[in-house]
Amino acid sequence: MLIYQGYIDRIIREKLSNVIFNPLMNDILNPEPVKNVNWKISHKYSDMHDPTFEWPAELSAAMNSVSYKDNPYPQPVRFYPQSQEALKIDILNYKDRTSQFISVMKTKSNTYLKDIIAQQVTRTGEQPSVLSMNKKQLIDRFSSWGKSFFTKVFTPIGSLHSTMVNNYFNSNDIQAYDDIVSNKTISEIKVLFYSIKIIYLWLNIYVFIF
Amino acid sequence: MTRVKEKFVQLSRFYELWGCLFPLCVNRPWCDIPGKCAVCLEIDRLRRSTKSEPVLLALKEAHLLHRGGMFNQERAKYKNRVMEALLDDPTNPSIMSIIIDGMDNNKCRCPYLGRQGNYQNPIPQHIIGVKEHGHGATFYRTFGTITKGADLTIYCILRKIEEWKRRNFKYPTKIYIQIDGASDNANKYLYGMLELLVSKRMAKSIIITRLPVGHTHEDIDALFGIIYNSFKNEPAETLLAYKTVIENAFDKIGFKSRVEDVYCVPDYKGFLKPVIDEEFSNYTKEEETQLQWKYEAVERDITFFPLGVKTTFKAYSSDKVVEFDIQSPDICYSPIGQLTGLEPRTHFNTWNPAQYGINSLSHRQGVEGFNILTGYPEANKIIFKDFVSESVEYIKGCINSIRQDYREDNKPDIRSQWDSWYDSKCPQTTDLNVQGMLILVYK
Numbered sequence: 001m002l003i004y005q006g007y008i009d010r011i012i013r014e015k016l017s018n019v020i021f022n023p024l025m026n027d028i029l030n031p032e033p034v035k036n037v038n039w040k041i042s043h044k045y046s047d048m049h050d051p052t053f054e055w056p057a058e059l060s061a062a063m064n065s066v067s068y069k070d071n072p073y074p075q076p077v078r079f080y081p082q083s084q085e086a087l088k089i090d091i092l093n094y095k096d097r098t099s100q101f102i103s104v105m106k107t108k109s110n111t112y113l114k115d116i117i118a119q120q121v122t123r124t125g126e127q128p129s130v131l132s133m134n135k136k137q138l139i140d141r142f143s144s145w146g147k148s149f150f151t152k153v154f155t156p157i158g159s160l161h162s163t164m165v166n167n168y169f170n171s172n173d174i175q176a177y178d179d180i181v182s183n184k185t186i187s188e189i190k191v192l193f194y195s196i197k198i199i200y201l202w203l204n205i206y207v208f209i210f
Numbered sequence: 211m212t213r214v215k216e217k218f219v220q221l222s223r224f225y226e227l228w229g230c231l232f233p234l235c236v237n238r239p240w241c242d243i244p245g246k247c248a249v250c251l252e253i254d255r256l257r258r259s260t261k262s263e264p265v266l267l268a269l270k271e272a273h274l275l276h277r278g279g280m281f282n283q284e285r286a287k288y289k290n291r292v293m294e295a296l297l298d299d300p301t302n303p304s305i306m307s308i309i310i311d312g313m314d315n316n317k318c319r320c321p322y323l324g325r326q327g328n329y330q331n332p333i334p335q336h337i338i339g340v341k342e343h344g345h346g347a348t349f350y351r352t353f354g355t356i357t358k359g360a361d362l363t364i365y366c367i368l369r370k371i372e373e374w375k376r377r378n379f380k381y382p383t384k385i386y387i388q389i390d391g392a393s394d395n396a397n398k399y400l401y402g403m404l405e406l407l408v409s410k411r412m413a414k415s416i417i418i419t420r421l422p423v424g425h426t427h428e429d430i431d432a433l434f435g436i437i438y439n440s441f442k443n444e445p446a447e448t449l450l451a452y453k454t455v456i457e458n459a460f461d462k463i464g465f466k467s468r469v470e471d472v473y474c475v476p477d478y479k480g481f482l483k484p485v486i487d488e489e490f491s492n493y494t495k496e497e498e499t500q501l502q503w504k505y506e507a508v509e510r511d512i513t514f515f516p517l518g519v520k521t522t523f524k525a526y527s528s529d530k531v532v533e534f535d536i537q538s539p540d541i542c543y544s545p546i547g548q549l550t551g552l553e554p555r556t557h558f559n560t561w562n563p564a565q566y567g568i569n570s571l572s573h574r575q576g577v578e579g580f581n582i583l584t585g586y587p588e589a590n591k592i593i594f595k596d597f598v599s600e601s602v603e604y605i606k607g608c609i610n611s612i613r614q615d616y617r618e619d620n621k622p623d624i625r626s627q628w629d630s631w632y633d634s635k636c637p638q639t640t641d642l643n644v645q646g647m648l649i650l651v652y653k
Contacts, residue, residue, distance in 0.1 A: 007641035008474065008594055019635055022476050023368035024375075024412070025592055033411040033518075039304075039383050041414075041507050041518075 106139055113138040247424025249276050249534045249552065256550055268549040272534065275546070275554055279532025281425040284501070287527040288419065288428070291386045292343045304383035306342065306374050310366060311390055311430045312358060313337040313437065318351075321447040321612065321624075331611035333449070334604075337437075340366050341430050346466025348373070349437075349456060353605060355597040355637055356475055360399035363389075365475040367400075371412065381411075387418040390426040391499075398490055398582065401503060401521075402482045405582050408505040409517035416505045419527050423499075433467075436460065447616075448627040473637060477595040485583045493523070502527040504561065506579075517586070520579035522561040533557045602637045609636075 011019050027034055105113065114130045117138065130138065219227065228235075253273050260266060295307030319332035334354040341347040350366050367387065375381055387404075389395035404416045421428065440459030446452035453469040460467035492498050500523035510518040535553040547553035563571045565578050574580065609632050616625045632638070 007597075007637040010641060011473075011635075014634070018470070020474055020594070021365075021369065022592060022594075023365065023372040025476070027410055027412060028406065029590065029592070030410070031586070033409070034381060036380065037383075037411050037414070038380065039414045041509055 102139060106135075110135055110138065117141060247422070248536065250424055252536050252552060253550075265549050268546045269552075272546050272550055272552045272554070275532055276534060279554070280422055280526070283528040283531050284421055284425070284526060288388060288421070291388075291417070291419075295343045295386060298344075303378055305386070306371070306382040306384070307344075307386040307388075308340055308342045308367070308370055309388040309428055309430045310338065310340045310363065310395065311428065311434075312392070312394070313339060313349075313434045320449055320452045322441060322445055322452065323447070324441075324443070324445045331608050333608045333612075335452075337434075338362065338366050339430050339433055340370050341433060342370060342374070345377075346468070347430075347433055347460070349467065349469045350472050351453075351469055352472045353601075353636070355473060355601045355605070356595070357598055359394045359479075360397045361475045361478050361595055362472070363395050364400055364403050364478045365472065367403075369470070371407075381413060383414045385413045385416045387416065388428065389418065389420055390428075391420050391423055396420060396493075398486055398493070399479050399482050401490075401493070402486045402582050403478060404503075405505050405517065405519050405521055406482070406587070408507050408519045409583070409586070411507060413505075414507050418503045420501045422501065422526070433460075436463070447621075447624050449631055450627055471635070473635065474594045474597065476592040478592065480595075481587050481589055481592050482583075485585050485587050487582055487584050490582050500525055500562075508579075514574060514577050515579075515581060517581060517583055519581060519583075521582055522563070522579045524559045524561055525557065526559045529559055531557050531559065597637060602639055602641070605632075605636060606639055 008020060113135070114133070117130050130141075133141070250273075253269050253276070257266065257269055260269075292307055295305045298305040313336070315334070315336055318335040318337050319329070320335055321329045321332060323329050336352045336354070336358060338350045338352075338358075339347055340350065348366075348370065350362075350369070352362070356362055371382070371385070401418070404418060407413055408416055420426075436459055437456055440455055444455050446455050449471075456469050457467055493500050502524040504522050504524075506520045506522075508515050508518055508520045510516070533555050535547075535555055537547075537551060537553055539548050539551045542548045542551065542553045544554055560569070561578070562569045563574065563578065563580050565576055571580060609628065612628050613625070616628065618625050
C-alpha cells in the first residue's frame with residue numbers, strides 16, 4: 001500500500017482534471033491486442049526462418065557450431081577447452097625443451113649469459129645484478145625463469161624474436177628451437193655494436209696520432 | 211584566378227567583425243565538447259600537449275573523420291527519420307516521430323526572480339521535453355515528488371502516443387523515438403515496454419535510437435535554449451506564470467507547445483519486472499552498446515516469438531561508421547594512427563541477433579531477432595508509484611516560505627495562485643494514509 005495513496009484517492013474523488021493520468025492503461029492491460037489496426041504483418045515467421053539454409057563452404061568458419069534442429073550440420077567448435085591430459089603434455093614438453101635450452105646455455109660463455117640476463121627488466125624497471133655471479137649461479141637463474149620470462153627476455157614483445165620463442169614453446173618445430181639457440185637477433189646487434197666500438201677506437205687513435 | 215591580397219586584423223577587431231557579421235553564431239567553448247567521448251578527449255589532450263605540425267594536421271584529420279564518419283552519419287540518419295515523419299500523408303498519417311530529453315535542473319526553479327535575483331527556497335522543478343516532429347512539443351513538469359527514471363520516461367512516451375491516438379483516432383503504424391544515452395532513457399524497462407506496445411499491436415514497428423556518447427546534441431536542446439532565453443527579462447513568480455512564459459516564448463516563433471504538470475506516475479518498473487528476461491543485460495556496456503533497437507510485429511510463435519514481436523538491435527543506425535581505436539602509434543597502420551595513436555577503423559553494422567554466424571544466438575539458429583519479455587505481465591492494474599521520500603514535506607516547507615514572502619496584503623494575486631495550487635493539486639502531508647503512517651512509525 002502506498003504511503004501517499006490518500007493523495008491519489010483525493011484527486012480521483014475531487015475529479016480534478018489534468019492532475020493524474022495512467023496513459024493507455026486499458027489497452028496495455030487488455031489481454032487482447034488492439035483490433036482496429038489498418039496494417040498487416042508483413043514479417044511472417046516463415047519468411048524469417050529457413051531450415052534448408054546451408055552456409056557457404058568459404059564462410060563456414062563464421063557459422064555457429066552448436067548442433068540444433070535448425071542447424072543439423074554444425075561446424076567444429078573453434079575453441080577447444082584444454083583438457084587435463086593436453087595440459088600435462090604441454091607442461092612436460094615445456095620442461096623437456098627448457099632442459100634442452102639450458103643445456104645449450106651451459107655451452108655459452110659467462111659474458112654471453114650476462115648479456116642476456118642484463119636484458120631482463122623487472123616490473124619496477126630495475127635490472128638484475130649479475131656482477132659477481134659464476135656460471136652455476138647464472139645457469140640456476142636461467143632454470144628458475146618461467147615460460148613467461150622468455151618472451152620478455154627478447155624485447156620488444158611482438159618482435160620477430162619473441163614470436164620465435166613463443167613458437168618454440170608452443171610447437172614441435174625444431175627449426176624454431178635452432179633459431180632461438182643460435183640467437184640471430186642478438187648476434188646481429190652485437191656485431192653492430194662491436195663494429196661501432198672498433199670504428200670509435202680507430203677514430204681515437206687517429207686523433208691521438210695526428 | 212588571381213589571389214586577393216589578404217588583410218590582417220587584430221584579435222579584438224576580429225571579434226567585433228564577427229559580432230556584426232554573425233550575430234547568432236556563438237563560438238562554443240572547446241572544453242564543453244570533449245569529456246564523455248573518449249576519442250574527442252584524446253584528440254583534445256593531444257592538441258594541447260603537442261606542437262608538432264604534422265601531428266596537429268593528423269589530429270585535424272582524425273577529428274574530421276570522427277565527426278564526419280560517425281556523428282554526422284548518425285545525425286543524417288536521424289534527419290532522414292524526421293523527414294519521413296514530416297512527409298507522411300496528412301490525410302492518413304501513420305508515422306510518429308518523437309525526441310525526448312530532460313532540461314537542466316538548475317534552470318527550472320520557481321519562483322524565479324530573474325537572472326540577478328535568487329529566491330532562497332524555491333519549488334524544485336524538472337522539465338522533460340518531448341518534441342513530436344511536425345506537431346510541436348510537450349513539456350512535462352515535475353516538482354520533486356517523482357524521480358527521473360524509466361517510469362517517467364515511459365509515462366511521457368505513452369502520453370505522447372495517447373495524444374497522437376486522440377488526434378488521429380487510431381494508433382500509429384510506425385513510431386520513431388530518439389533518446390540520449392542517460393540511464394533514465396536507455397534501460398531495460400523502456401525497451402520492455404516498447405516490446406509490449408508492439409505485442410499489443412499499438413504499433414506495427416517501433417524504432418528507438420540513441421546518438422553516440424558525447425555527441426547527443428539535438429533539436430530538442432534548441433527548444434530548451436529558447437526556454438532559457440525566454441526567462442532573460444521575464445521573472446516568473448508562480449507556477450502558472452512559469453508555464454505561460456514558456457508557452458508564450460514558443461508562440462512568438464509560431465511553434466506549438468504545451469506544459470503539462472506531472473504529480474505522480476504509474477509504477478511501470480514493478481509492472482514489467484517479473485516478465486523481463488533476466489539474461490537481458492550488457493546492452494549499454496561501453497563496447498557492447500547498441501544504439502538502435504527495432505521492434506517489429508511478427509506472427510506469434512510459441513517457441514521463438516511468444517508475444518509476436520521480433521526485437522533486433524544495431525550498434526549504430528548507419529550501416530557503416532568510422533570508429534577509432536586508441537592504441538600505441540607503433541602498432542598503427544594508417545598515417546593518422548602512426549602520428550597520433552588514433553587508428554581509424556570502418557565498422558559495418560547489421561541487425562542482430564542474426565540468423566546464423568557469430569552474431570547469432572546458439573539457441574535460435576536460423577531465426578533472426580529475440581524477445582526481451584518472456585510473457586505478458588499478469589497484473590490487472592498498474593499502481594501509481596510512491597512519492598520520493600520527504601519530498602512532500604520539502605514542498606510544504608517551500609510553500610511556507612513563499613507564504614511568508616508573498617503576503618495577502620502585499621501581492622494578493624501571486625499568493626492566491628500559490629494557495630490554490632497547493633490546496634487543490636499539490637500532494638500534502640495530510641494525504642498520508644493510515645497504513646503509511648504505520649509504516650513510517652514502524653521505520
